Amino acid sequence: MKVIKIDKKDWVGGLEKSRSAYRLVGPFKENGKQFPVFKELDKGQEPDLTTLNTVISPKSIVFPQSEVMFEYTTDEKSEDCNLLKRPEKNYSPCAVIGIRPYDAAAFLLVQKNFDTPDYRDPYWCDAYEACTFIGMAINNPDNTDFSTSTKSGPFDESGLDVLLVDMKDHFLAKVITDKGDAYLKAAGWTAKVDTDAAIKQIDEMKNKAEVKIASKISFDNIEKKSIMELYEADFWEDVAFACINCGTCTYLCPTCWCFDIQDENHGKSGKRFKNWDGCMFPLFTHHSSGHNPRGIKVMRVRQRFMHKLKYFLDKYEDGIMCVGCGRCTRFCPVNIDIRNVCKLMNS
Amino acid sequence: MLGYIDKIRQISKGLIEDKKVDMIIGFKKGTMPMMNEPCLVKSPKDVEKLVWDSNCGINLANYLTDRKERIGIIAKGCDSRNIVTHIIENKIKREQLVIIGVPCTGMIDxxxxxxxxxxxxxxxxxQNGNITIKGEDFEEILKKNDVLQQNCSVCIHRNPVVYDELVSDLVEEQDVDRYEDVRKIEAMPSEKKWNYFxxxxxxxxxxxxxxxxxxxCYCPTCFVDESRxxxxxxxxxxxxxxxxHFLRAYHCAGRxxxxxxxxxxxxxxxxxxMFxxxxEKDCFEQYGWEAGLSLDERPPLDTYKPEDPDDFIK
Amino acid sequence: MEHMGIEPGRIHFSWVSSAESTKFVQVVNEVTEAVKALGPNNHFITKEAKVA
Known part of the structure; x- marks a missing residue:
């Protein structure tokens, strides 16, 4: 365990230096846009660390909204005829700068689905493994943040390789993994500080930040209740009334992983895509027979909350499928608040 | 508009108690600043949940589609126009509805x-046309009229066009140029238009x-969801x-x-x-049509009149 | 379509009766000339989806 001090005047220089070994990804606000999004930073572009809670979660770094799985051709003249070819993609080392601790922790929840002993999604896993997560601790959590209730938190290290803490004129960089250590070296940030004192300082900041979080949820009773009791609860109609069944909550969520597979064909060649999909859409469960097991709105709303707060909890016995980032609450067009739904389910 | 709340609750309570409606569709207070949640009220004691302020921008007509109950619905100007559109498109019947009209002074953006x-x-x-915004280390007072949603600042039908109850006196309608920004795009060369969008x-x-x-947008299956x-x-x-976006806009033409x-x-x-x-501008300029103003007139795109403009046909 | 950036002259509307063969020829000629003058269309064409 060690802590490195990064002077802010060395910040940009270090980032640029690290480009010799890493691609850089971070929140960036394009000219004229209202908010930053996570993207690969071109030379000279710096990560925007002022608004860390991006509207769109950084899940797209390893799970893009649309991704080509493979290409094919049925042209007999081609030597690749009838072969499924995975397209070349850059999986060289990539440093994700300024990700929020809970967004990085979200990858660990998604990993339970994409990287299992039986099945391994190569697209997700390869992209994830290429990443080194340089997280930025949150000194001022926002109103909808309830991350301390979800095993994560504003200083959560579980998904990170390095935790940066903003100390006004410098950053303290807590090295969490060897991967993180390697990145700091590549950036030329090597000024060690007294570890015990620095950890104490970071812990103080952490406590201060955690105390600011007023939103709390608990799911101890959800754990004890039976699936059917929750499934048949009488509050779902009420919860679902306002819902317009758009995909905002699922698309902005860092832990929502559902996708659809689509082929797009042009003449004799084509591509197979993996596209984000969401349980809010009727088409998501529409069978080719015409039957839809989640045919009405209330079923779909229930599914989303049951999956996050009950099925996942029961299946992995490792907490809920939510890191408490608050995006779904903040951006829901009709103000459906997962904290309230959790309270109803837990009562 | 805050003063409307008591009246809304009083009317709603009466309608439920007198069994004139089975439910009221309105707004309840949201959990976030500038957010209210559409809600359904069925019993007289629950009318206390109903609120009204400048954060009721969601259009409640959206919650009427194909419902069979007798419904009391809170409707500002635009909601009432969409209720009219719903009625002429047979998505709800006028007899099912008690429209509680809310003269509106705009929603904040x-x-x-x-x-x-x-x-x-x-x-x-x-309060009194001012909005007070508070954060951890700031407080600012702004004029509500300066922070309206853009559609509200160019709205010329703030008063409900059809109603059974009214929560206050009608408000004065604005006299504004509705299409300044649309004309700006119209004046662009094609390539610039393409890039703008x-x-x-x-x-x-x-x-x-x-x-x-x-x-x-109430189609049972939207064209983007069609697979065959x-x-x-x-x-x-x-x-x-x-x-x-483009096709969705077309499906809303004249509506x-x-x-x-x-x-x-x-x-x-x-x-x-902007789509x-x-x-909407074309419908107004070519057919003199504004959607949702009358229950007795068919929209221009489902009727034919000999005087319909046809200059584009060569 | 034009509002969104498709050039004027690429889209034509005409009403031709089945008895108006000369008008039909004339319309087709006019349309092809107008479109040729604009050159190839490069909007709203997707050979394959461009994704990240």
């Missing part, structure tokens, strides 16, 4: 206010919040995204009331009204 302040907005209150849609994630917040045949690709390809629910609902703040408003 939460996207804009959020981006105006660096710190987080913790509380927004309103490319940029407009560049952050779209196809969550379909705009479509789903829209009271007009499939009309539009499903990826985040920019042409597919544009096809969605859109510019209620702004689409833009308000958008999580990434896209002003997709619908061109069509």
């Amino acid at each position: 939460k996207h804009r206010l959020t981006s105006m302040f660096e710190g987080e907005i913790e509380q927004v209150t309103e 490319d940029d407009l849609l560049s952050t779209c994630i196809r969550c379909y919040a705009c479509r789903n917040a829209c009271p007009l 045949p499939q009309w539009v690709g499903k990826s985040d390809d920019s042409i597919d995204i544009r096809t969605f 859109c009331t510019d209620c702004g629910a689409c833009e308000r609902a958008c999580p990434v703040g896209i002003n997709m009204r 619908t408003r061109k069509l």
Whole structure:
């Protein structure tokens, strides 16, 4: 365990230096846009660390909204005829700068689905493994943040390789993994500080930040209740009334992983895509027979909350499928608040 | 508009107690600043949940589609126009409804206010045409008229066009130039227009919040969800995204009331009204038509009149 | 379509009766000339989806 001090005047220089070994990804606000999004930073572009809670979660770094799985051709003249070819993609080392601790922790929840002993999604896993997560601790959590209730938190290290803490004129960089250590070296940030004192300082900041979080949820009773009791609860109609069944909550969520597979064909060649999909859409469960097991709105709303707060909890016995980032609450067009739904389910 | 709340509750309570309606559709207080949640009230004791302020921008006509009950609905100007549209399109019957009209002075633009302040907005209150915005280390008072949703600032039908009850005296209608920004685009050369819309849609994630917040978008299966045949690709390809927005706007031609629910609902703040408003302007200029003003007149796109403009046919 | 950036002259509307063969020829000629003059269309064409 060690802590490195990064002077802010060395910040940009270090980032640029690290480009010799890493691609850089971070929140960036394009000219004229209202908010930053996570993207690969071109030379000279710096990560925007002022608004860390991006509207769109950084899940797209390893799970893009649309991704080509493979290409094919049925042209007999081609030597690749009838072969499924995975397209070349850059999986060289990539440093994700300024990700929020809970967004990085979200990858660990998604990993339970994409990287299992039986099945391994190569697209997700390869992209994830290429990443080194340089997280930025949150000194001022926002109103909808309830991350301390979800095993994560504003200083959560579980998904990170390095935790940066903003100390006004410098950053303290807590090295969490060897991967993180390697990145700091590549950036030329090597000024060690007294570890015990620095950890104490970071812990103080952490406590201060955690105390600011007023939103709390608990799911101890959800754990004890039976699936059917929750499934048949009488509050779902009420919860679902306002819902317009758009995909905002699922698309902005860092832990929502559902996708659809689509082929797009042009003449004799084509591509197979993996596209984000969401349980809010009727088409998501529409069978080719015409039957839809989640045919009405209330079923779909229930599914989303049951999956996050009950099925996942029961299946992995490792907490809920939510890191408490608050995006779904903040951006829901009709103000459906997962904290309230959790309270109803837990009562 | 805060003064409306007591009246809304009183009327709603009466309607439920007298069994004139089975339910009231209105708003309850949200859990976030500048947000209220559409809600359903069925018993007299629950009418206390109902609120009204400048954060009721979601169009409640959206919640009427194909309902069979007798419903009391709170309706500001644009909601009432969409109720009319719903009735003439047979999505609800006039006899089912008791319309509680709310003369409206506009809804505040939460996207804009959020981006105006660096710190987080913790509380927004309103009084006498002023909005007070409070955060951890700031407090500012703004004129409500300066922070209205853009559709509200150019609204010329603030009063409900059809109602059974009214919560206050009618408000004065605005005399404004509705289409200044549309004309700006009309004046651009083609390539600039194309790029303008490319940029407009560049952050779209196809969550379909705009479509789903829209009271007009009630098709059982939207064309983007059709799979046999499939009309539009499903990826985040920019042409597919544009096809969605462009065709959706066309489906709203002559029906859109510019209620702004689409833009308000958008999580990434896209002003997709730049598509619908061109069509709205055309309908007004070519057919003298404004959607949802009358129960007795058919929309121009489902009727034929000999004097319909036909200059474009050569 | 034109409002969104498709050039004027690429889209034509005409009403031709089945008895108006000369008008039909004339319309087709006019349309092809107008479109040729504009050159190839490069909007709303997607050979394959461009994704990240």
